Structures are given as C-alpha cells and as structure tokens.
Amino acid sequence: MNAVSNALWNPIVAKEYRTRMRTWRSPFAITVYILLLGGLGWAAFSLIVASTSQAFGAGSGSNYGQLLFTFLIIFQVALLGFITPALTAGAISGERERQTIDLLFVTPISPFSIIWGKLLASMSFVILLLVLSIPIFSLVFLFGGIELDQVVYAFAVTGATALTLGFIGIAFSTLFRRTLPATVAAYGAAFVLFVGFFAYGYVFPTEADPSVTIAPAPPAVTLISPVVPLLAIASNQPIQGYGIRYKDGSQGPYLNKGVPAQAGFCAPTVSGGVTCSPAVYQFTSATGTTLPSGLFAGWQYWQASILMQLLICAVALLVSALVLPPARRFRPWRRDAPAPAAA
Amino acid sequence: MIAVEQLTKVYGNRSALDHVSFEVPEREIFGFVGPNGAGKTTTLRILAALLEPTGGKAFIDGADVTKQRERVHMRIGYMPDFFGVYDQLTVGEYLDFYAACYRQSKRRRQKIVEDLLALVGMIDRKHQLVDTLSRGLKQRVCLARALVHDPAVLLLDEPASGLDPRARVEMREILKELQGMGKTIVISSHILPELTDLCTMIGIIDRGRMRATGPVREVIAGLATGRRLRINVIGEKDAAIEILTPLESIRHVESVNGAIEAEYVGDERAAADILFALTGAGIRVSSFTPVDGGLEDAFLKATSEEVG
Numbered sequence: 102m103n104a105v106s107n108a109l110w111n112p113i114v115a116k117e118y119r120t121r122m123r124t125w126r127s128p129f130a131i132t133v134y135i136l137l138l139g140g141l142g143w144a145a146f147s148l149i150v151a152s153t154s155q156a157f158g159a160g161s162g163s164n165y166g167q168l169l170f171t172f173l174i175i176f177q178v179a180l181l182g183f184i185t186p187a188l189t190a191g192a193i194s195g196e197r198e199r200q201t202i203d204l205l206f207v208t209p210i211s212p213f214s215i216i217w218g219k220l221l222a223s224m225s226f227v228i229l230l231l232v233l234s235i236p237i238f239s240l241v242f243l244f245g246g247i248e249l250d251q252v253v254y255a256f257a258v259t260g261a262t263a264l265t266l267g268f269i270g271i272a273f274s275t276l277f278r279r280t281l282p283a284t285v286a287a288y289g290a291a292f293v294l295f296v297g298f299f300a301y302g303y304v305f306p307t308e309a310d311p312s313v314t315i316a317p318a319p320p321a322v323t324l325i326s327p328v329v330p331l332l333a334i335a336s337n338q339p340i341q342g343y344g345i346r347y348k349d350g351s352q353g354p355y356l357n358k359g360v361p362a363q364a365g366f367c368a369p370t371v372s373g374g375v376t377c378s379p380a381v382y383q384f385t386s387a388t389g390t391t392l393p394s395g396l397f398a399g400w401q402y403w404q405a406s407i408l409m410q411l412l413i414c415a416v417a418l419l420v421s422a423l424v425l426p427p428a429r430r431f432r433p434w435r436r437d438a439p440a441p442a443a444a
Numbered sequence: 445m446i447a448v449e450q451l452t453k454v455y456g457n458r459s460a461l462d463h464v465s466f467e468v469p470e471r472e473i474f475g476f477v478g479p480n481g482a483g484k485t486t487t488l489r490i491l492a493a494l495l496e497p498t499g500g501k502a503f504i505d506g507a508d509v510t511k512q513r514e515r516v517h518m519r520i521g522y523m524p525d526f527f528g529v530y531d532q533l534t535v536g537e538y539l540d541f542y543a544a545c546y547r548q549s550k551r552r553r554q555k556i557v558e559d560l561l562a563l564v565g566m567i568d569r570k571h572q573l574v575d576t577l578s579r580g581l582k583q584r585v586c587l588a589r590a591l592v593h594d595p596a597v598l599l600l601d602e603p604a605s606g607l608d609p610r611a612r613v614e615m616r617e618i619l620k621e622l623q624g625m626g627k628t629i630v631i632s633s634h635i636l637p638e639l640t641d642l643c644t645m646i647g648i649i650d651r652g653r654m655r656a657t658g659p660v661r662e663v664i665a666g667l668a669t670g671r672r673l674r675i676n677v678i679g680e681k682d683a684a685i686e687i688l689t690p691l692e693s694i695r696h697v698e699s700v701n702g703a704i705e706a707e708y709v710g711d712e713r714a715a716a717d718i719l720f721a722l723t724g725a726g727i728r729v730s731s732f733t734p735v736d737g738g739l740e741d742a743f744l745k746a747t748s749e750e751v752g
Contacts, residue, residue, distance in 0.1 A: 112544035116533070123532040201528035204589070207492055207517050208545035427494045 113210070113218030114225075121226065130184065134230050138177060139237050145172035146240075166244030171335040173241070174255045177234060178327050181263045182295055185227060186287035189270030191280040192219040193425065198280060203427070212425040216275075216418065220267055227263045231256060247335075254403045255334045262327040265410040266291050268417035275424045298326035302344035307395070309345050316393035319344020325409045330402035333390045339402075445470040445505055445597060445628040446491065452499035453486050453652075460486045462652040463500065468630060468645060470596075473623055475639030475660070476632040478649035484632040485525060487649070488601050491630070492522040504597055518546075521590030525602040525632075527582045529574040535561070535585055536570040539592060546593035560588040564618060580611030587618065598622065598629045604638060616642055640664065672735035673715060675704040678728040687725050691718060705735070 121127055149168050193215070196202040205215055241247050270287040277283040302323035309317040323329050323344055332340050390402045397405035446468040453461040461483045468474040476484050489495040491502055493513040501508065507515040530538065536557050543553040561567045564584040569577070574585060583603060590598060603619075604612045619642060623629060633639050639646065640660055647657035656663045677684045681704060688697045688706055693714040696707040708714055719732050 110547065112541055115544075116530070116537075116541045119537065120530055120532040199528060199530065200524065200526045201530060203489075203492075203494055203522070203524055204528045204542070205545065206494055207520065207522045208542065209514055209517060209547060210545050 111210070111214050111218040111221070113205075113215060114221050117219065117222030118225070121222065127226070131230065131233060134180060134184070135233055135237070137180060138173065138234055141176045142169065142173050142237055142240065145169055164246060166241045166246035167335060167337075169244065170238070170241045170247045170251070170255075171332065173238060174259065174331050174335055175328065177231075178259045178262055178331060179295070181227060181230070181259065182266060182291045184230070185223070185263045185266040186270045186284060186291055188223040188226060189220065189267045190274050190284040190287040192223065192271055193274040193421075194277055194280040194283045195274075197278055206427045213422055216271055216421050216425060220271055223267050223270075224264060227267070228260070231260065231263075251334050251337065254401070255331055258327050258330050258334070258403045258406055261407040261410045262294070265294065265413050265417075268414040268421075269294075272417040272420045272424075275421045295326055295328060298323055299328045301326075302329065306344050306346040315398075317345045318392045318395040318398070321396040321405065321409070324397070324402060324406045325413070327406060327410075330390075330406040333402040337390060339390070445472075446474070446630065447503045448487070448491070448500070449502070450500035451487065451490060451497050451502055453483075453490065453495070454498045459652050461490075461497070461500075464649065464652070464654045465500075466647050466654060466657045468628060470628050471623065471626055472645050473619070473629045473631065473643045475636075475643035475646040476630055476649065477634070477636050477639060477646060478632075479634055481651075482634075482649045483652040484634075484649060485601055488522070488599050488630065488632060492520055492599055493517060494522075518593065519596050521593070521595040521598045523586050523590045523598070523600045523603055525605060527579070527586060529582060529585070531573075531575050533574055534571050535566060535574055535577070538574045538585060539588055542589050543592040548593070556592055560591055563591070563621070564588045565614070580607050580614070583607060583611070583615065584618070587615075591622075596626075596628060598627050598631075600629065600631045602632055602634070604633060612638075671708055671710075671715075673706045673708060673718065674700075674731070674733045674735055675706060675722070675729060676702075676731040677704065677722070678730055680727055683725075684722055684727045687721055687727065688718065691721060693718065 146165065146169050149165055193202070196205065206212075210218075238252060241252075266287070269290045270283070273283040273286040273290070274280070277286065302319045305320060307317045307320055318339075319329065329340060329343070392398055392400050392402060392405060397408075400408075446466075448464060448466050451461050451464040452459070464483065464487060466474075476487065478484050486495065490497050491504065491509060493509045493516045496510060501510070503509065504516045505519050507519065509516050530541075533541065539557045539560060540553050543556050548556060557570070558567070561570055564587060566581065566584055566588070569581065574582065577585065587600070587603065590600070600619075604615055607615060619629060619631070631639065631643065636646075636648075643660055645658065646660045646663045648655040648663065675684065675688075681699065681702075684704055685697050685699065688694050688704070691708075693708045693710045694706055695709060698705055706718065708718060715732075715734070719729065722729050
C-alpha cells in the first residue's frame with residue numbers, strides 16, 4: 102500500500118455515514134434546517150417588500166435580492182454554528198463514552214486517520230446541508246442584485262466556517278473526556294468566532310489617522326468572524342460604520358470620509374520656517390470588497406477570512422493529534438521503531 | 445510469545461504495577477487472576493500498547509509494546525472488559541468495519557465475517573443490530589472482533605464476567621477451540637476456579653505484585669496452604685482437639701457447631717497424616733471432610749495478605 106492510498110484509506114468514514122444516516126435524527130435535522138432557512142427567507146422577503154413598499158411606494162428588485170441574500174447567508178452560517186459543534190463535539194468523546202476508542206487504537210488506524218475520518222464524515226453532512234440550501238438561495242436570482250460569484254464566495258466562507266467549527270469541535274472532543282463539556286466548549290468557541298471577533302471591530306477599531314493616504318480597513322482579526330466577509334460579499338462593499346474610528350470621534354462610514362474634508366497647505370512662519378497642515382482623510386475611498394490596507398491589503402475580505410480560519414483549523418488539528426494518541430506521546434502518524442535484527 | 449519484565453506503572457503516588465514479570469510460551473492459555481484493582485487490566489492494556497508503562501518492558505512475539513506498536517497490534521487481538529459496540533450497526537457490518545480497519549480487502553472481509561460468525565456460533569445473527577444482542581452474544585461478537593486479523597495472541601480481559609453459566613460454558617468451549625487453532629491466550633479473571641480447568645498456566649496478581657506464576661498445578665499446590673478440614677468424632681471431642689493441636693501441620697483448631705474445624709498446611713499427604721494421628725490415638729472419626737471452596741478460600745487468603 103503506497104503512502105497516498107495509506108493516507109486515504111479510512112473505514113471510519115463509511116461506518117460513520119452508515120450509522121449517521123440510519124437514525125431518525127439526520128432526516129429530522131435536514132428537514133428542520135430547510136424549513137428554518139426557507140421560512141426565514143420567506144419572512145425576510147415579506148418584511149422587505151412590506152417595508153420598502155411603505156417607504157418608497159415601489160421597491161427595486163435588485164435591492165430585494167441583495168437584502169434577501171444577506172438575511173439568508175447570515176442565517177445559514179448561524180444555523181451551521183449551531184449544527185456543526187453538535188456533529189463534531191461528540192466525535193471522539195462519544196467513542197470514549199461508548200468505550201470503543203480502545204478498539205480503534207489497537208487497529209493499525211492512526212490517531213490522525215481517526216480525526217480526519219470523523220471530520221470528513223461530519224463535514225459531509227454539512228456539505229449536504231449546504232447543497233440542499235442551494236434551491237432556496239436560487240430564489241435570490243429571481244430578483245437580481247447578486248452575482249453568481251458572490252454566492253460562490255459566500256458559500257466558500259460559510260464552508261470554511263463550518264470546517265473551522267468542525268475542527269474546533271473535534272479538538273474539544275479529544276481534550277475533554279466527556280461529550281457534555283466538549284459540546285459546551287465547542288459552542289463557546291462558536292460564539293467567540295461569530296460574535297467575539299465581530300464585536301472586536303466595535304470595541305477596538307482601527308484608529309484612522311488624518312495623515313493616511315489610503316483608506317483604513319477594520320482590524321484583521323475581525324475577519325475571522327464570518328459575519329464581516331459575508332456582509333461585505335452580500336452588499337459588495339465594506340460594512341458601513343464598522344471597524345474604523347476617526348480622530349474626530351466618528352466611526353465611519355469611511356466611504357464618506359474619502360473626500361478630503363480640508364486640503365493640506367503649507368505657510369511660512371514668523372521665524373522664517375514653513376509649517377504644513379496635513380490634509381484630513383485624503384485617501385481614496387474604499388469601494389468593493391478589496392481590503393484597502395492592513396495585514397491583508399489587496400486581498401478580498403473572503404480570502405483573508407478563509408485563510409485565518411484555515412490557520413485556526415491547523416492549530417485545532419495539531420491539538421487533536423497531540424492529545425488523542427492513547428500513550429500521550431506525539432506520534433500521531435504512528436511510526437514504528439525499526440524491527441530488531443533477527444537473532 | 446509474551447514476555448513481561450519488571451513492569452511498573454505508577455499513577456500519581458499510587459503504584460498500580462510493581463515490577464511484574466512473567467512469560468507465556470506459544471500456544472499456552474495463561475490465566476491472569478487477582479481481585480478487582482489488582483493490576484490485571486493495567487497489565488493487559490500495556491501489553492495491548494494502549495498504556496505506557498512507567499518502567500520495565502513487555503514484548504509480544506519479540507515486538508516491544510512501547511516502541512513497535514503497529515507490529516504489536518497486528519499480533520494481538522484485544523478484548524476489553526466492556527462491550528464496545530456502535531449503535532445502528534449489524535453484527536456483520538460491525539465485524540466488517542474492524543476487518544477493514546486491519547486493511548483486509550472487501551472480498552476477504554466477507555469470508556472473514558462468515559468464518560468468525562461460524563466460530564462463535566452466530567451465523568444466524570449476522571443481520572441483527574449489535575446493540576440489541578444479549579450480553580453473552582455481545583461478548584461473543586467482541587471475541588470475534590478480536591479475531592478479524594487472525595492474531596497469534598489473544599488478550600482477553602474478564603471475558604466471562606457477567607455471563608450466565610450457560611454463556612460461560614459456551615465461551616469456554618470457544619476458547620478451547622481457539623487454543624486448538626494455535627492461539628496464545630491471556631485471559632484475566634477475578635475468580636480462580638473459573639480458570640483452573642481452562643488454563644495451562646496461571647499468574648496470580650495482587651495489589652500490583654505478582655504473587656505466583658507458572659503451570660496451573662504448581663501454582664495451586666503452592667497456594668494450598670491454610671486448607672480447612674471438618675472432622676466429626678464420636679464423643680471424645682476434647683481429646684481429639686488435644687491430639688490435633690500439637691501436630692506440626694495444624695495451624696488452628698476450633699469447635700464449630702459440634703464439629704471440629706482444623707486449618708492445616710500441606711497437601712493430601714498432610715491431611716492423611718492428621719487422620720492417622722486421630723485414629724492411631726483411638727479417636728473414632730465419623731467424618732473427615734475438606735471444607736468446600738478451599739481453593740477459592742486459599743486464593744482469597746493469599747491475595748488478601750499484606751504483601752511482604
């Protein structure tokens with residue numbers, strides 16, 4: 102068996118598929134998911150139409166589409182925030198509780214294979230949910246205002262978030278011996294991922310100096326929260342009034358700050374020197390979903406978000422691989438010592 | 445086939461194993477006996493390369509359990525003292541899953557599952573969910589699971605615990621069949637008589653220390669100290685006690701419910717000498733009976749004494 106087939110060989114995945122889909126829980130979860138997403142889509146659409154009609158007499162179809170997409174994509178990622186920890190937080194601790202983990206450890210399956218087998222099985226279910234939601238999202242195209250690439254990017258961010266929550270869930274599942282604390286910790290981590298990093302942008306925004314010449318961007322860590330890139334993708338522009346604080350005390354929206362409020366000028370002083378007043382906010386205003394400055398300058402919001410989430414995945418995987426082996430030594434890929442020479 | 449050398453395991457400041465050593469040659473059935481908490485499961489888990497020993501070494505067919513885990517795992521079939529079963533899997537799928545874990549091809553897996561189910565007498569249960577089986581049947585499935593890769597060594601932790609007498613007999617028959625197939629078997633239990641007619645070798649462990657190890661008969665003979673006799677005499681009970689008390693083999697004599705109970709050291713020859721001393725002194729002995737459960741009592745006594 103070569104190295105590639107050895108790495109891909111994983112009977113846990115097939116076993117997980119079998120046991121997961123045989124219970125009533127999976128079809129029930131799928132049904133509830135679709136009903137909630139479809140119900141919210143319908144409710145959001147009704148509300149948008151009602152409010153827009155009252156305000157302006159007639160609404161624009163593209164605005165409906167964009168708003169509906171925003172509601173759906175945020176609600177979908179929030180739903181996955183509830184579902185994914187439940188899928189993965191019991192993956193390893195459940196094996197411990199069922200007392201089947203030792204039976205796996207005595208087989209040639211490496212701890213690393215156990216982790217990715219469990220993760221792949223859980224993520225397959227998440228992918229199934231995402232695929233099942235496509236018909237609901239396709240309604241958005243009836244109204245326009247959303248391009249296909251926006252949907253693709255939004256689904257990529259949503260998938261990355263689910264993957265991150267999956268990895269975190271598995272890591273807590275290996276760290277805690279029991280499923281209950283692992284689940285609580287995984288939900289706590291999901292809350293920090295969604296709300297914590299998003300709130301960071303409000304509490305510790307980027308301080309925009311009047312002398313800067315490029316548009317400021319929210320702190321990089323805020324992009325770990327899927328909310329920031331998803332809102333940017335849906336509206337096709339940075340989130341208004343988020344993540345940046347101006348020296349005049351206002352917090353954005355920085356699009357409006359792109360126009361110089363006051364031109365810089367230099368004037369001679371009494372002592373014969375020259376003093377210059379800086380221009381205020383003389384940067385080109387940021388448009389689109391490209392980050393204008395900061396750690397990920399030139400990147401798309403979704404690209405930066407996915408990269409950082411993948412880094413979290415890597416850390417969680419490392420923790421899982423370190424903790425899971427029964428003898429608690431770092432040998433997740435289980436390399437044997439060479440066989441002793443024949444006597 | 446199995447060599448354990450000065451194995452030590454310490455949890456915090458508690459010593460679970462204290463320099464345990466024993467050897468099990470090929471094709472032997474080694475009974476590992478001791479009270480609960482004596483260190484049986486710890487030893488078996490170390491042998492199964494699931495636990496790192498604090499000190500000492502253990503080898504399975506020449507493979508070091510701490511350094512050559514995969515080689516060890518391919519040589520052992522491990523059956524823990526609990527039922528590790530998944531919901532929603534049939535007996536056939538359960539065995540097929542573990543056979544796949546040992547990298548058996550799909551075609552070969554089908555034959556393995558059929559053969560193992562025939563071995564444990566469960567061919568008609570192939571499509572039943574494992575979770576719905578009785579305890580005895582689950583034990584048999586777990587034993588079959590330990591055999592999916594045809595290991596040379598079987599490590600069975602309390603395989604008969606919680607089974608009804610019929611299931612125990614059936615389990616014993618299966619183990620004898622496995623011995624006939626050339627397997628080396630280590631089987632743990634906290635009940636000595638359960639193993640004496642099945643095992644060829646025995647090791648007695650108590651509080652982390654090996655008290656005795658070797659062929660069954662030798663170990664039992666060594667344990668046979670402090671056996672009890674119940675003696676009934678016609679009249680002259682006090683005279684009989686006076687005769688018994690100074691005898692060298694007698695440890696303790698007392699009168700219990702009209703009979704004399706004497707604790708003695710030694711084998712059948714010592715018992716015969718005691719009877720001869722009584723009858724030789726003119727005492728009319730009406731019955732002379734070893735107290736039932738003497739072997740178990742001796743074992744319990746041996747494992748309850750403070751290890752010196």
